[in-house]
Amino acid sequence: MTEDFDFIHDEMDDNEGEEYLSRSEKKRRSTARQKIGEDLARMPITAVRSFGLPSALVAAFEEFHKYSKHEAKRRQMQFIGRMLREVDTAELEARLSDYHAGRASATADFQHLERLRDALMNEQEGALDEMLETYPSADVQYVRQLVRNGRKEIAAGKPSKTARTLFRYLRDIEEQ
Secondary structure: OHHHHHHHHHHHHHOOOOOOOOHHHHHHHHHHHHHHHHHHHOOOHHHHHOOOOOHHHHHHHHHHHHOOOHHHHHHHHHHHHHHHHHOOHHHHHHHHHHHHHHHHHHHHHHHHHHHHHHHHHOOOOOHHHHHHHHOOOOOHHHHHHHHHHHHHHHHHOOOOHHHHHHHHHHHHHHHO
16 A cells, blocks of 8 residues: 555656646647747748758648648648647747848838839939938939939830839948
């Protein structure tokens, strides 16, 4: 009879190193992993590969992108969520936030250049001065020529090729 109690005490000693998690906490963690998986699934597969995930997990994401049916995608997401249990999600969350911050910054830069190009093309007052103040190394004569040609194209009702050229020029200056 005492042998039975010894077994229970030995089992309790084995579980001392483990942290007790309530059922609700387990569900919260599972849902968080599922959301990380969904966030990764919305990205292009090339971006997912750049995160340094295990090859089996990358293959699961590649498989996910092949499916078109909702139910198949849902099952694959659950599978990915289970596989994410083996991955350090804290590091993965940090990488995801860096990725999203970089994309947001790139989008903001792109929109700023579009607004500047549109202001130049629409003859907004002070647009050229703003551009020269922001980018002092810009070739003013070339920018004026592009703006003049772009306005002629717009007046003629043609698609403005020079507006795209002006945008590329502004982007190149921004990168320098």
